[in-house]
Amino acid sequence: MRIGMLGTGMVGTGLATKLVQLGHEVMVGSREKGNSNAVEWVKKNGANASNGTFSDAAAFGEIVFNCTHGADSLNALNMAGEGNLDGKILVDVANPLDFSTGELRLTVSNTDSLGEQIQRAFPRAKVVKTLNTMGVPIMVNPSMLPGEHTVFMSGDDEGAKAKVLEILKSFGWKDAVDLGGIKSARGAEAILLLWIHLYGKMPDGKFNYNIVRG
């Protein structure tokens, strides 16, 4: 499948590498095409790896991933272009983090979420929030942690969630919990307020949540 990856940080390139390894064609997109992270990533990842602007990557992808900084995501998606997202699955991995005060706060929370903001701004995209609740090594290799643990999905389009579930399974995820519509992204994003304290205790980031059922 052709995948457009918006964002060339650790999350974007980490997911892009895994997707290339799984046989997909991936174009990573950045604000400027010449982005050094992107160029370096393309060099390492062979013929199915390419780079371009946000707009190039969104146009290229049958599915588009948003791995930009959450506080900048709406701006980046506007640069990607609404027409390039129309009718497509938009996998939103971003977290609306704000460290400007010296401690983590979310730019949106409780009564709204980044996932919902993106869905409202791009009503013809099929937004699926997922993978935002763990570090990138775990995202793409869940078996690095022992036993069962959980990834969440939120989105209004059932077909889009089914497709994203296939991708998650191809990464090795066994327990994907569908939280419900895109409003439930409030829950998945709020986890970051807990995650930051767990990360303080376990700075290697090697932890995740498991939902234990009775």
Place this chain on the structure above:
Amino acid sequence: MRIGMLGTGMVGTGLATKLVQLGHEVMVGSREKGNSNAVEWVKKNGANASNGTFSDAAAFGEIVFNCTHGADSLNALNMAGEGNLDGKILVDVANPLDFSTGELRLTVSNTDSLGEQIQRAFPRAKVVKTLNTMGVPIMVNPSMLPGEHTVFMSGDDEGAKAKVLEILKSFGWKDAVDLGGIKSARGAEAILLLWIHLYGKMPDGKFNYNIVRG
């Protein structure tokens, strides 16, 4: 130990019953002493069970639990009286839930928490936030769920957290994660924004989070 239990709903009476079973003397406190939940609870729980006002219960307890509705907790604690809380461990189990709009939102979140509000309002109490992230049957009987799962603690006083940890262990908790100071209550309270969606999928409430470590 003498314990003052503020709140006579399911959480307050559920915890109070467990504490009596463990040999503690418990006074449950409510706005009006004649509260029918409290009277019924005392009848069922023998010589170590008593009831009174919020103020009576706070004065009685060497340790005080806040199990009132989160949106009313500061008011209830003011009725309990600052002098009755001075120097005591105040175990805050409440969640600042607001369903007035028809969907869950928190009355405080992200940049503040109920735990912090209580600590600021009662600076000489030793506030420990815990047990707010699961249903009461699991709080008092964690072994009802299979395998390991986690309870969180937040608080500024290390001695108070050590004492609360003893109580959690007496309930059967094996994995209590100390998130840090009372500010980390933001994380534990934010979980409710996820919990509500999981509860929608599992309305028997028989689930909890486990922190899986690598």
